[in-house]
Amino acid sequence: MATVRLENLRKTFDSGRLVAVDDLSLSVDHGEFLTVVGPSGCGKSTTLRMIAGLERPTSGSVAIGGDDVTDTHARKRDVAMVFQNYALYPHKTVMGNMEFGLRMSTDLSKEERRERVRETAEMMDIEELLEDKPSELSGGQKQRVALGRAIVREPDVFLFDEPLSNLDAKLRTTMRTEIQRLQDELDITAIYVTHDQEEAMTMGDKIAILDDGELQQTGRPTDVYDDPANEFVGGFVGSPSMNVLDAVVDNAADGVTLRGATADFTYDLSSAYADVFEGVEEVRMGIRPEDVRVAGDGSTGITTTVDVIEPIGSDNYLYLDLGPEFIARVDSGITPAVGEGIEITFDEMAVHVFDPRTGESLTYGIDAAESAAHPAAEAEPTAD
Numbered sequence: 001m002a003t004v005r006l007e008n009l010r011k012t013f014d015s016g017r018l019v020a021v022d023d024l025s026l027s028v029d030h031g032e033f034l035t036v037v038g039p040s041g042c043g044k045s046t047t048l049r050m051i052a053g054l055e056r057p058t059s060g061s062v063a064i065g066g067d068d069v070t071d072t073h074a075r076k077r078d079v080a081m082v083f084q085n086y087a088l089y090p091h092k093t094v095m096g097n098m099e100f101g102l103r104m105s106t107d108l109s110k111e112e113r114r115e116r117v118r119e120t121a122e123m124m125d126i127e128e129l130l131e132d133k134p135s136e137l138s139g140g141q142k143q144r145v146a147l148g149r150a151i152v153r154e155p156d157v158f159l160f161d162e163p164l165s166n167l168d169a170k171l172r173t174t175m176r177t178e179i180q181r182l183q184d185e186l187d188i189t190a191i192y193v194t195h196d197q198e199e200a201m202t203m204g205d206k207i208a209i210l211d212d213g214e215l216q217q218t219g220r221p222t223d224v225y226d227d228p229a230n231e232f233v234g235g236f237v238g239s240p241s242m243n244v245l246d247a248v249v250d251n252a253a254d255g256v257t258l259r260g261a262t263a264d265f266t267y268d269l270s271s272a273y274a275d276v277f278e279g280v281e282e283v284r285m286g287i288r289p290e291d292v293r294v295a296g297d298g299s300t301g302i303t304t305t306v307d308v309i310e311p312i313g314s315d316n317y318l319y320l321d322l323g324p325e326f327i328a329r330v331d332s333g334i335t336p337a338v339g340e341g342i343e344i345t346f347d348e349m350a351v352h353v354f355d356p357r358t359g360e361s362l363t364y365g366i367d368a369a370e371s372a373a374h375p376a377a378e379a380e381p382t383a384d
C-alpha cells in the first residue's frame with residue numbers, strides 16, 4: 001500500500017537562515033489525491049522534492065508504504081514526478097522519452113519496454129506521436145507525454161509540481177479531468193502541488209494549505225472551505241475572497257453582540273458562543289459572499305449601501321459599503337438600486353470569527369446548533 005507519511009519535516013537553506021519548510025507532518029492514504037496549495041515561496045516545491053528524494057530534509061522523516069525512505073536515493077523510491085516544464089529529452093522521440101524511465105527503473109527487455117510504452121500511449125491517446133520529437137509537439141501534447149512517461153513506470157506514488165501552469169485555461173480544465181481519471185483508474189497515490197486554489201479545491205480528495213513553510217490546515221476541501229482554521233485559510237480558499245469586518249465584542253449573559261469597529265453595525269450571536277469569546281475584546285468577522293443575504297423586512301439586518309452591481313450570469317455581485325471589497329453574491333433577480341440603503345443578514349453558522357492577534361479562528365470546530373441544543377437537553381424537564 002503506497003501511503004505517504006511526512007513527520008516533522010523541516011528544510012532550511014542558507015545555513016539555516018531561510019526556513020523553507022517548518023515542522024510539517026502530513027499523511028496521504030493509498031489511492032488518495034492530495035493537493036498542496038499556498039502562495040509563491042511557501043515551500044510547496046521543496047516539500048515535493050523532499051518526498052521525491054531530490055532534496056534532503058534538514059530534519060524529520062519521509063515514509064512511503066510504511067518504509068522510512070528519508071535516506072533512500074531518489075531512483076530507489078517508487079515515485080514518479082511530473083513537472084511544469086515537462087522535462088522531456090529534446091533529442092529523443094516520444095517513444096525514447098517514455099522508454100528511458102523504464103530502462104532506468106526496471107530490467108525489462110527492449111521489446112517488453114516498447115510494448116509497455118505502446119500500451120500506455122494508447123491509454124493516453126498519444127500513440128500517433130510516438131516517433132515525434134518534443135519540438136514537434138504542442139504544449140498540451142508535451143504534457144501528455146510527460147504524464148505518460150510517469151505512468152508507464154507504474155509508480156506507487158505520483159508527484160505533480162504545477163504540471164498544468166503552462167497550458168491555456170481550456171486545456172488545463174481538460175487535463176485536470178484526465179489526471180483525476182488516470183489516478184482513479186490506476187489506483188495511484190497522488191500529491192499535486194499548485195498555487196491555484198480552485199485547482200486544489202476541485203482536484204483534491206484532501207487539501208493541504210501552506211503559508212510561510214508551515215501547514216495551515218489539512219482536510220477535505222469542503223470542510224476546509226466551511227470551517228477554516230484561521231483567517232489566512234479563510235481568505236485563501238474561495239473566490240471572491242471571504243469578506244472580513246473588524247468588530248468589538250460585547251459578551252453578555254443572554255448572548256454575544258459584535259459591533260462594527262469601522263463600519264456601523266451590530267450582529268447578535270446566540271449564547272452558544274459565550275465561552276468562546278470570554279476575555280476577547282476585538283475580533284475579525286469573516287463572511288463568504290454567498291452567505292450574505294438581503295433581508296426582507298429590515299428588522300434584524302445590518303443597514304448598508306450598494307456601491308456597484310456586477311452581473312455574473314445566474315448571480316449578481318453586490319459591492320457593499322461595509323468595507324473595501326465587501327461582496328454579497330445574490331440571485332440575479334435581486335437588483336437593489338445603486339446608492340440606496342439595503343438590509344443584509346448572515347446566518348450565524350456562516351459567520352467565522354478570527355482572533356486579530358493570532359489569526360486563529362475562534363469558531364473553528366464549533367457546531368453552534370449542537371452547542372445551543374446542549375443546554376436545552378440538560379434543562380429541567382417540564383411537568384406534563
Ligand SMILES: Nc1ncnc2c1ncn2[C@@H]1O[C@H](COP(=O)(O)OP(=O)(O)OP(=O)(O)O)[C@@H](O)[C@H]1O
Nearest residue numbers: 013014018020039040041042043044045046047195
Ligand atoms: N535551492 C535553494 N536554495 C536557497 N533557497 C531555496 C532553494 N529552494 C527553495 N528555496 C527557498 O525556499 C522557499 C520555498 O521555496 P519553494 O520553491 O519550495 O516554494 P513554492 O511554494 O514552491 O513557490 P512557487 O509557487 O513560487 O514555486 C523560498 O523562499 C525559496 O526561495
